[in-house]
Amino acid sequence: MTTWSDQMLQVLRRMSNFYSPAKVIILAYTTIHLSRSQHFCLYHPCSSRTTCHRFEVGGEQIVWVPCQVASIFSQFPEVFNPPHGGAITLRQNCDFYRRRSEAVDSVLQPLRREGSLTVLKGWRNESLRHSTTVYGEICDTPLMCMERSATMKLYGVHINGYCQDENGELRMWVG
Numbered sequence: 004m005t006t007w008s009d010q011m012l013q014v015l016r017r018m019s020n021f022y023s024p025a026k027v028i029i030l031a032y033t034t035i036h037l038s039r040s041q042h043f044c045l046y047h048p049c050s051s052r053t054t055c056h057r058f059e060v061g062g063e064q065i066v067w068v069p070c071q072v073a074s075i076f077s078q079f080p081e082v083f084n085p086p087h088g089g090a091i092t093l094r095q096n097c098d099f100y101r102r103r104s105e106a107v108d109s110v111l112q113p114l115r116r117e118g119s120l121t122v123l124k125g126w127r128n129e130s131l132r133h134s135t136t137v138y139g140e141i142c143d144t145p146l147m148c149m150e151r152s153a154t155m156k157l158y159g160v161h162i163n164g165y166c167q168d169e170n171g172e173l174r175m176w177v178g
Contacts, residue, residue: 057090060103060146064090065133066154075119082106103147104130111153125152 055067068076073091076083084092097103115123130148164176 056086059090059092060133061135063133063135063146065146065149072120075114076110079110082110100145100147104149107147107149107153111150120153123150123152127151 055069056073057064058066058068068091073086076091077085080094082094082097084094093103093106097106111123114120115126118124127150129151131151131154132145132148133154134143134145162177166174166176168174
């Protein structure tokens, strides 16, 4: 019989395997307790991470970009530098928040209209702000914003609970 932790590890192995060491530690802390040898299982050699480029802005990695998408981005040399050293970066003229955001949007909008990127079919008209991090903490200085459907998948948990207070009244707990 497998334990709950073993079952969760199997789920994690089936997910996109883009974990940096910091994310693995957080994942292990908040979700399951993994032994040292199990941490290395998350870095499977067949991970899709090996077929992607880092998208870096201001020296910070924003997301992972599949090689096929990187080749599409190379059709926009006024915005993107050619992939180099496993990373895609913005041109030098995209040097601050507004310019970066507008430049990337000027690429994403036509790609959305053409339907050439499946992920953009989930367009939400919701910009997601990307900031720098220092020792895992988010800084106040944003690097750029980008349409949410074009960025990383984000997951969260929302729990509502009902309880009675000392007077017997029903109260709602939101977490």
